[in-house]
Amino acid sequence: MVFGVCVAVLAIQFIFLITFLIAFAKERRSSTTNIPAGVSVIVCAHDEEENLRTLVPILLSQNHPNYEVIIVDDRSNDGTYDFLLKTTRENPKLRMVTVRDLPSHTTGKKFALTMGIKAARNDWVLLTDADCRPGAGWIHGMSQQFMNETNIVLGFSAYEKHPGVLNAFIRFETFLTAIQYIGFALVGRPYMGVGRNLAYRRKLFLESKGFNEIP
DSSP: OHHHHHHHHHHHHHHHHHHHHHHHHSOOOOOOOSSOOOEEEEEEESSOHHHHHHHHHHHHTOSOSSEEEEEEEESOOSSHHHHHHHHHHHOTTEEEEEEOOOOTTSOHHHHHHHHHHHHOSSSEEEEEETTOOOOTTHHHHHHTTOOTTOOEEEOOOOOOOOSSHHHHHHHHHHHHHHHHHHHHHHTTOOOOOOTTSEEEEHHHHHHTTTTTTOO
């Protein structure tokens, strides 16, 4: 009995492995347009001054020619507002949206993200979190998948490496999860993505009425 269960589990794992190998082995297309798609990077921040002081310069030095950065100050109690106010005056590519009060029918992150998307000037919105540290080619790399028929682009967000067994386990779990959701998406069965690295069309979000149907 136990042997049979073990064989069944191994068989399922083998099927998953083959599926993912086939998915990742397929040739990928990338955008070949001469005019890079405009991108609105959106970050929701609640008491994230320290992280933003590191992240904002990274976002403002991306090697993509057509983008803006929108930071949504979600009812912060630290120096987030003052930092963003000063930085937005120094760099026109950076914009701030301020949330002072939260409507009773929604949650903080969803409302803040909705306000950021509504303020976006570009059709493509690209999301990350204040504690993330994307590389200089992040926007450019994601925008290479912005095809005419594409509405959502999934990205991978690795967990930062630190010494320790717990960190190693979290990094492994993050990597395994990414293989699964990206693998299923590549074979035409998408089921999730992570907001730390996710892009979709602003029009799609608004036409779908955003988070109205999500509890």
